[in-house]
Amino acid sequence: MSRITTRPDFIGAISAGGIVHFYGASAAEIDRGAFAIVRVLRSFRFAPHSTILTVSTIPEIVQYGAFERAIQMLGMLGINADDSPFDAGRVESISRQFEPPAICGVSAATIDGLRALGHDPAQCFAGRTVWARPNAYKSVLELDRVDARQVVSIGPALALECAEGSLHYDSREWSIHAVNGTLRISSRHERSEPLVDFDTLIDGEVIVRPCRCGAKDGAIRIA
Secondary structure (H helix, E strand, O other): OOOOOOOOOOEEEEEEEEEEEEEEEEEEHHHHHHHHHHHHHHHHOOOOOOOEEEEEEEHHHHHHHHHHHHHOOOOOOOEEEEEEEEHHHHHHHHHHHHHHHHOEEEOHHHHHHHHOOOOHHHHHHHHOEEEOOOOHHHHHOOOOEEEOOOOOOOOEEEEEEEEOOEOOOOOOOOEEEEEOEEEEEEEEEOOOOOOEEEEEEEEEEEEOOOOOOOOOOOEEOOO
C-alpha cells in the first residue's frame, strides 16, 4: 500500500480482491480528476442543465467525487442515491421525476433492489445512458432502449466508457499497466497518499490505440 504524505481532506476506500483499504485524498486531487471525466462526458453531448444521477457510497468519494465535480463543471446538475438495494426506490423516483439522461454507478444491488420493490429496471433506465459496474453491466446491456456503458473503479481511479466505446482512465494522473493480465496502478503526481504499482487484482489490459471520441486519455479493457 501507500504512505500518507500530507493531511487528506477526505478518507475514502479502495478495494482489491474484496479486501478494502482506507484511502485519503485531497479536494485538489478530486478536482484534478474531474477534467478527465469532463472529456468523456462531452462525447455524449448531454444538454446543459441536465440532471445526472450518481449511485455510489460515501467511501467512494475518491472515485465518484471526480464524476460529480465534472457534472458541475459542465453546467449540469448532480443528484445522488446510495449504492444499496435499500435505496433503489430513490433511484426509481429520481429517474421518474427528474428524467436524468444518464445514471452512473448502477450495480447488481441497485437492480436487485428495483425488482424487489416491484420496479422494472428496463422501464426505469429506458432512454438513458447507464454506466453500470462490472457486476451489473451484462444485465443492463440486455435491457431494451438503454445505452449501456461501463464504469469501473481501478483502485482510486474511475474508468468511464465514452460514447465511442472506450473505457477511459485519467492517464495524466495515473499510470496503469498489466502484469500477467492483472491491472496495476501507480500515481503520477504528488498526492496525499501516493500509490506505487498497486495490484488491483482486476483482470484486464491497457489499450494504446487512439479513440474516436477525441480524448487522449488512456483506455483499458476489462476481461
